[in-house]
Amino acid sequence: MHLTERQRPPAGDWFxxxxxxxxxxxxxxxxxxxxxxGGTASVYRDWQAHLGVxxxxxxxxxxxxxxxxxxxxDLDALVSDVTDALLAxxxxxxxxxxxxxxxxxxxxxxxxxxRGRGAPGPRRLFVSGSRAPHLYAxxxxxxLGDE
Numbered sequence: 001m002h003l004t005e006r007q008r009p010p011a012g013d014w015f016x017x018x019x020x021x022x023x024x025x026x027x028x029x030x031x032x033x034x035x036x037x038g039g040t041a042s043v044y045r046d047w048q049a050h051l052g053v054x055x056x057x058x059x060x061x062x063x064x065x066x067x068x069x070x071x072x073x074d075l076d077a078l079v080s081d082v083t084d085a086l087l088a089x090x091x092x093x094x095x096x097x098x099x100x101x102x103x104x105x106x107x108x109x110x111x112x113x114x115r116g117r118g119a120p121g122p123r124r125l126f127v128s129g130s131r132a133p134h135l136y137a138x139x140x141x142x143x144l145g146d147e
Contacts (some may be wrong), residue, residue: 013066014085016041016057023122027122030095032086034103034110036129040064043100044111056091058103059081077104096124104130 001007033054041057042064048055060078062071072078086092092114099107104127115121 003081010066014058014060014082015089016044016059025052030054030056030092032056032058032095032097032107032122033105033109034058034097035060036101036103037061038063039100039103041086050143056088058106073103075109079109079113082106083117086110086114087117089117095122096126097122098126099130100127101129104128105133108133 009041009124030048031051033041033047033055035043040063041059044055044057047057059066060072060082061069072081097107097111099105107125107127111122111125
């Protein structure tokens with residue numbers, strides 16, 4: 001689903017505030033975190049306190065406090081809209097991206113989209129719980145035997 005310009009949430013709606021804890025180390029890059037499918041930004045609420053870097057969790061529509069909004073069903077639309085929101089919020093300078101599971105794929109695609117738009121790329125891209133993007137097109141898991 002690709003939301004029209006009128007339906008898109010404001011850029012600030014995409015990003016949850018930092019979790020409790022001390023202020024991040026001055027000069028540390030911002031870590032923008034993408035949750036797993038069905039996950040919410042709250043999974044990253046304590047990361048700033050533990051890592052000592054500014055953490056900006058992404059809160060996709062259709063989850064948590066945005067439950068009443070329609071969720072995305074199209075990866076390209078999600079990537080485009082969250083990229084727009086990151087740019088509008090001014091979050092793409094001295095930053096790193098992290099994503100887990102589906103969030104890993106979204107983080108990778110957002111990094112590509114930002115570079116495609118001429119924005120500086122992330123200092124680092126951290127991913128977990130996901131295959132490499134080029135392997136998604138050749139998933140044969142459904143053909144595996146029960147054994």
